[in-house]
Amino acid sequence: MRIALFITCYNDTLFPRTGQSVVRVLERLGHTVEFPLEQTCCGQMHFNTGYRREAYPLAKRFVETFADAEAVCIPSSSCVAMIREYYPALAHENKDAEMAAGVQRMLPRVFEFSELLVDRLGVTDVGAYFPHRVTYHASCHGLRSLHLGDKPLQLLRAVRGLELVPLENVEQCCGFGGTFAVKNADVSAAMLTEKTRAVLNTRAEVCTACDNSCLMHMQGMLHRQFAGVRTLHIAEVLAGAEDAPA
Amino acid sequence: MSPRAGQLVQLNPKTAPPFPEAAKADLRDTQLRRNVARATDTIQRKRGALVAEKTDWQALRDAGAAIRHEALANLDRYLLQFEESFQAAGGTVHWAANAAEANRIVLGILRERDAREVIKIKSMTTAEIGLNEFLEQHNVAAYETDLAELILQLGKDQPSHIVVPALHKNRQQVRDIFARTMGLPELSDDPEALTAAARQYLREKFLRVKTAICGANFLIAETGAVTIVESEGNGRMCLTLPETLIAVVGIEKVIPRFADLEVLLQTLPRSATGERMNPYNSIWSGVVPGDGPKDMHVVLLDNGRTRVLRDAIGRQTLQCIRCGACQNACPVYRQSGGHAYGSVYAGPIGAILTPQLEDMRHAQSLPFASSLCGACYEVCPVKINIPEVLVHLRSRVVDRGRRKLSSLFDQERAGMMMMAAIFANRRRYEAAQRLARTGQSTIHHGDAWYHWLPGMAGRWTETRDLAPLPQQTFREWWQQRGQQ
Amino acid sequence: MNGAVKSSRERVLERIRKANLKAAAPQESIPRDYDRTSSQTVDRTLALFEERLRDYDARIFAVRREEIAAKAAEILNAGNRRRIAVPAGLPAAWRAAGVEWIIDETANHELSFDVLNDVDGVMTAATAGVAVSGSIVLQHGPTEGRRVLTLLPDYHLCVIEAGQVVETLPEAFARLDPTRPVTFFSGPSATADIEMTRIKGVHGPRFLDVLLIQD
Numbered sequence: 050m051r052i053a054l055f056i057t058c059y060n061d062t063l064f065p066r067t068g069q070s071v072v073r074v075l076e077r078l079g080h081t082v083e084f085p086l087e088q089t090c091c092g093q094m095h096f097n098t099g100y101r102r103e104a105y106p107l108a109k110r111f112v113e114t115f116a117d118a119e120a121v122c123i124p125s126s127s128c129v130a131m132i133r134e135y136y137p138a139l140a141h142e143n144k145d146a147e148m149a150a151g152v153q154r155m156l157p158r159v160f161e162f163s164e165l166l167v168d169r170l171g172v173t174d175v176g177a178y179f180p181h182r183v184t185y186h187a188s189c190h191g192l193r194s195l196h197l198g199d200k201p202l203q204l205l206r207a208v209r210g211l212e213l214v215p216l217e218n219v220e221q222c223c224g225f226g227g228t229f230a231v232k233n234a235d236v237s238a239a240m241l242t243e244k245t246r247a248v249l250n251t252r253a254e255v256c257t258a259c260d261n262s263c264l265m266h267m268q269g270m271l272h273r274q275f276a277g278v279r280t281l282h283i284a285e286v287l288a289g290a291e292d293a294p295a
Numbered sequence: 296m297s298p299r300a301g302q303l304v305q306l307n308p309k310t311a312p313p314f315p316e317a318a319k320a321d322l323r324d325t326q327l328r329r330n331v332a333r334a335t336d337t338i339q340r341k342r343g344a345l346v347a348e349k350t351d352w353q354a355l356r357d358a359g360a361a362i363r364h365e366a367l368a369n370l371d372r373y374l375l376q377f378e379e380s381f382q383a384a385g386g387t388v389h390w391a392a393n394a395a396e397a398n399r400i401v402l403g404i405l406r407e408r409d410a411r412e413v414i415k416i417k418s419m420t421t422a423e424i425g426l427n428e429f430l431e432q433h434n435v436a437a438y439e440t441d442l443a444e445l446i447l448q449l450g451k452d453q454p455s456h457i458v459v460p461a462l463h464k465n466r467q468q469v470r471d472i473f474a475r476t477m478g479l480p481e482l483s484d485d486p487e488a489l490t491a492a493a494r495q496y497l498r499e500k501f502l503r504v505k506t507a508i509c510g511a512n513f514l515i516a517e518t519g520a521v522t523i524v525e526s527e528g529n530g531r532m533c534l535t536l537p538e539t540l541i542a543v544v545g546i547e548k549v550i551p552r553f554a555d556l557e558v559l560l561q562t563l564p565r566s567a568t569g570e571r572m573n574p575y576n577s578i579w580s581g582v583v584p585g586d587g588p589k590d591m592h593v594v595l596l597d598n599g600r601t602r603v604l605r606d607a608i609g610r611q612t613l614q615c616i617r618c619g620a621c622q623n624a625c626p627v628y629r630q631s632g633g634h635a636y637g638s639v640y641a642g643p644i645g646a647i648l649t650p651q652l653e654d655m656r657h658a659q660s661l662p663f664a665s666s667l668c669g670a671c672y673e674v675c676p677v678k679i680n681i682p683e684v685l686v687h688l689r690s691r692v693v694d695r696g697r698r699k700l701s702s703l704f705d706q707e708r709a710g711m712m713m714m715a716a717i718f719a720n721r722r723r724y725e726a727a728q729r730l731a732r733t734g735q736s737t738i739h740h741g742d743a744w745y746h747w748l749p750g751m752a753g754r755w756t757e758t759r760d761l762a763p764l765p766q767q768t769f770r771e772w773w774q775q776r777g778q779q
Numbered sequence: 780m781n782g783a784v785k786s787s788r789e790r791v792l793e794r795i796r797k798a799n800l801k802a803a804a805p806q807e808s809i810p811r812d813y814d815r816t817s818s819q820t821v822d823r824t825l826a827l828f829e830e831r832l833r834d835y836d837a838r839i840f841a842v843r844r845e846e847i848a849a850k851a852a853e854i855l856n857a858g859n860r861r862r863i864a865v866p867a868g869l870p871a872a873w874r875a876a877g878v879e880w881i882i883d884e885t886a887n888h889e890l891s892f893d894v895l896n897d898v899d900g901v902m903t904a905a906t907a908g909v910a911v912s913g914s915i916v917l918q919h920g921p922t923e924g925r926r927v928l929t930l931l932p933d934y935h936l937c938v939i940e941a942g943q944v945v946e947t948l949p950e951a952f953a954r955l956d957p958t959r960p961v962t963f964f965s966g967p968s969a970t971a972d973i974e975m976t977r978i979k980g981v982h983g984p985r986f987l988d989v990l991l992i993q994d
Contacts, residue, residue, distance in 0.1 A: 056769050056770070058718065058724075060769065061768050061769045061770055062728055062731070062764065062768055062769075063762070063764065063765065064765075064769075065765055065767060065768055065769035065771075065772055066765075067769075068769035068773075069769065069772060072773075084770070084773050086721060086770060086774075087721050089717075089718040089719075089720075089721065089724045090718040092718075095711060095714070095715060096686065097689070098693070098707075098711065099662075099686075099689030099690045099691075099692055099694075100690070100715070101686075101687075101690035101693075102690075102694075103711060103712070103715040106715075106719060107718050107719070110718075110719070135686075189667070189668035189669055189670075190669075192669075193668070193669035193670070193672070193673055194669065220670075221626055222626040222666050222668035224626070224666055225666065226665065226666025226667055227666075227667070228663075229663065229665065229667070230666075230755060231751055231752070231754045231755055232663055232754075233314070233318065233663070233664060234315075234754035234755065234757060235315065235318060235319045235322055236322065236627055236630050236631055236664075237666070238757070238758040238759070239322055239630040240626050240627070240629075240630055240666070241758070241759070265762070268760075268762070269758075269760050269761060270758065270759050272744055272759075272760040272762075273746075273758070273759055
């Protein structure tokens with residue numbers, strides 16, 4: 050099928066390899082990926098920081114950009130949560146009936162990456178090879194807003210060569226929270242320290258998740274500590290192959 | 296020893312330092328952090344086990360949320376029904392528009408009866424209005440009888456958790472407080488001994504003091520009843536032994552029917568202390584002939600609650616039944632403890648209730664004291680969507696700021712406006728991406744990560760490294776790929 | 780222009796009405812899909828009640844109605860509890876010889892706090908029991924006594940009929956008289972305020988024995 054990719058503003062700019070990996074996986078499965086170049090940002094940053102007014106035109110722009118997509122794939126559970134939880138409210142508050150209708154039409158076609166694979170495409174084995182010891186962190190939006198459950202784990206368990214180890218307190222927030230990481234930097238660091246301790250306890254080489262925001266945060270402290278652990282978006286793990294190591 | 300130890304913590308939202316500043320100090324209190332983590336872990340674990348066992352838990356949450364929603368949607372009708380039933384049973388209802396009035400009403404009742412001392416059951420509402428301090432100023436001694444409140448009162452401290460208010464204290468600190476104030480120099484720090492000392496110290500007061508002040512967990516409109524949910528028995532002491540009992544209760548505490556308790560008394564104990572039922576619940580209306588106080592008063596308190604009710608998104612805050620589960624689940628509270636919120640209401644519920652009670656004039660940092668992880672919403676027995684309210688209150692804070700001249704010089708606002716303009720247009724967005732990379736190349740070379748950044752970004756690099764911008768964005772790769 | 784000053788009562792009510800007019804969302808009916816009836820047999824319910832009471836270190840003894848007095852006397856004597864307060868309406872047939880029964884008469888002949896503080900315990904009937912939580916419910920009628928009776932003494936001997944025990948809280952609420960006072964007891968009082976160490980018996984009776992009447 051034809052799958053439109055919403056890469057998200059921060060993946061586009063900071064984690065292009067995640068997008069490349071999504072493309073590789075979907076093409077490996079025989080699908081066609083489209084990338085509407087008009088896309089920019091879903092508006093979550095503005096919305097969550099209190100600039101609700103400024104988030105509206107960005108949300109509207111997203112709905113218009115992807116209006117004709119058969120399916121929209123988003124490798125970021127927080128952006129999907131933004132769309133599902135708050136786009137209807139944004140349309141309603143701004144008395145935008147057209148956008149409201151557009152949102153309703155679009156919602157059933159928007160998927161986070163692991164949702165797309167497991168729910169929409171019905172696959173858990175994407176033909177991946179990733180011979181490393183890996184632990185999985187459950188990002189808050191994926192866990193509590195999208196109810197991803199064990200879909201990401203199903204995908205990881207099907208990866209050849211991958212040794213999966215459970216993360217203790219997996220459901221505890223890593224402390225990123227967008228601008229929270231900077232506005233409340235001390236508490237954020239305290240939260241991240243607990244998460245880091247849990248990751249190090251797994252003796253994993255790689256920590257993966259469905260959100261690069263969490264992973265960026267976690268890698269920040271792991272790197273600072275010379276801990277010998279790297280973070281990698283689940284798309285990049287799933288894109289791993291014998292001839293294309295991740 | 297925390298930098299804030301030894302200073303009397305003031306939980307006044309009008310004067311408390313902003314959350315980041317207060318939290319920074321309390322983060323260095325290792326005792327506090329250990330106690331908070333242990334307390335919240337314990338209750339969370341017990342709660343989790345009981346919720347797993349309760350197969351109709353989600354149905355109870357749905358019912359609880361609907362009951363509280365209905366109560367607020369018809370609040371005037373239910374308050375009037377409560378008043379009528381309570382007074383028909385021989386009680387007296389007073390209405391207080393604000394804290395000052397509530398304090399005056401209480402003092403008036405005490406003066407009429409020439410009461411110079413009162414025994415109290417823990418009541419966050421009375422803490423909210425500063426009743427104890429007010430009474431002290433007017434030469435009335437108020438003795439707290441909950442063990443935690445007793446510890447705090449004797450130790451001249453403030454609560455840090457809704458349900459376990461003294462959790463920031465360890466046994467040695469409690470021993471020191473009791474030994475000093477109860478005249479028991481030989482007292483050991485064994486919790487059993489400490490509890491026994493408190494039991495004896497308080498019994499004398501229970502048997503002697505003729506006036507008591509309490510709050511209430513619920514008011515029942517249908518029957519005009521007051522409901523007190525407690526663990527220690529001091530509540531029962533205060534509401535049966537004295538001659539006069541005054542309950543100070545927020546107007547939002549009313550529920551429609553007696554039978555509605557069958558829902559809330561299942562979800563409240565499990566959420567608050569991880570028990571199937573707490574030790575004692577007392578329900579009664581007005582004056583019970585031949586049994587308990589002959590003189591029964593309820594003071595209904597507004598103090599900003601009607602203002603919260605006016606906000607379509609914020610009003611769900613008033614559904615709160617004060618279980619404290621949100622605090623126990625909150626990863627932010629876990630690190631900072633309760634005092635950093637600068638209010639008697641701490642944790643996630645405090646972050647949304649306190650600024651709203653203050654009409655968003657104070658405690659503006661509280662809605663931002665959250666990573667929006669949603670754990671609080673997940674555990675709330677009455678389904679308050681706390682993240683939704685937090686985000687909404689953030690926009691109210693920002694909108695207040697917009698109206699001020701100072702906003703023109705606000706860095707964050709400028710940055711947000713700039714980003715909004717960038718995201719609004721593809722060419723501008725792509726140009727901004729290229730500009731950022733160009734800018735980076737003037738100060739930074741190679742793949743090395745940033746260990747230090749200036750300004751606001753420096754708050755990140757204090758404790759975390761940051762990767763440099765990649766040399767190619769995704770869309771550049773995509774467009775390049777398309778040309779091959 | 781009305782010169783009268785509005786009372787706080789009027790002001791608060793008016794604020795509420797204005798606020799709800801502006802911001803209240805439509806009310807759907809309350810979904811009551813939670814468990815409202817028992818899923819267990821009577822025997823399983825009673826067994827659960829017993830198990831939960833034992834978790835609180837309460838003791839429970841099954842007796843037939845005619846055995847109440849003898850069993851009560853046996854338990855009280857074994858515990859060296861000689862002076863027991865009782866509500867005036869407690870059946871005389873339940874009060875065996877060998878124990879000093881101190882009757883809390885109503886109106887002007889009631890026991891003082893000092894007396895109640897001094898007795899070895901109190902014996903009452905009950906209104907309901909809730910098996911899931913091991914709770915006992917009193918409504919302070921003539922066989923249960925006024926509330927202070929089961930508060931000051933350190934020991935409570937509670938006589939409850941098997942037919943009064945239900946599994947769930949909603950079933951218990953269905954049996955309660957909403958116009959009478961209610962006290963729920965679920966284990967002796969407890970505090971976890973010192974380092975989260977649960978200590979029993981802060982105020983209120985620390986010891987509970989239950990006679991379960993099974994005919």
